[in-house]
Amino acid sequence: MDKPVIILGAKGIAHPALEIFNSNQVIVYGFLEEDESLHGTEINTVPILGHTEDDGFLKLIGKKTEAFVAVDDTKYRKFLVELLNERRKVQPINAIHHTAYIATDASLGHGNFINAQVSVGAGTEIGHHCILNTGATVDHKVKIGDFVQIGAGSIINAEVTIEEGAFIGSGVTIVSGVTIGKNARVGAGSVVISSVKANETVFGNPAAKIK
Incomplete structure (x- = not known):
């Protein structure tokens, strides 16, 4: 995979998703997370950049990065997948x-x-x-x-x-x-x-x- 990945979600399966990409020598650019208290922190040296609906970061997806949705809650997972489909015209990659x-x-x-x-x-x-x-x-x-x-x-x-x-x-x-x-x-x-x-x-x- 040539492009780095932005992971949507920074809880639940987000940390193991990072490990998966690391295990495959895929660079993770950063995380996006709705819980603002986590913004500016890191998971294993990878920064939590901002909110999952922040267009400033979302606009990178498709052009410069891939995306993966690391959310356990099915309803919110569906919401983020639809957001990527509609705003960025992309599908999340497999981890x-x-x-x-x-x-x-x-x-x-x-x-x-x-x-x-x-x-x-x-x-x-x-x-x-x-x-x-x-x-x-x-x-x-x-x-x-x-x-x-x-x-x-x-x-x-x-x-x-x-x-x-x-x-x-x-x-x-x-x-x-x-x-x-x-x-x-x-x-x-x-x-x-x-x-x-x-x-x-x-x-x-x-x-x-x-x-």
Whole structure:
């Protein structure tokens, strides 16, 4: 990558995103963050320059820099992606740790965060703006929609479908062939043996709906 990167967001996954770019010898120009109390501070010597909606910095994106959205909150993540699309006509780049394994015929959209030791199997499709935390295993022919989050150490078995906006907690196991519906939530450590409907929250072993 020839251009340096501006990271939008300076909390949550922002620090590990910086580490990912560092691990790939990509220069990070700086961070933009809505929390003004952080402006003028640094993360590992990289400055937090100003607000995420500051046109003075945003105008650099596309011409002189790339952008990555490092925000855990899905609603705000979507807002920042739309802001980049509309104001700068750009898509955020992927942040993929150099120790992650991505199968040669897996497909990835834009703006995904894929941390250390993640494994993505053959024929798997990952949409846009997803977060795959450390050590997550995604087996072959899995389909993952946009804005999905998968927690550290989770195991997603073959031919699972995870629809847009779903949240999978840390240490979850999802058995083969299950569908996790749009905006569903799976609590940490759960074992999911049957499909989860849209907007449902499930937890436990086996995972059951929480009312």
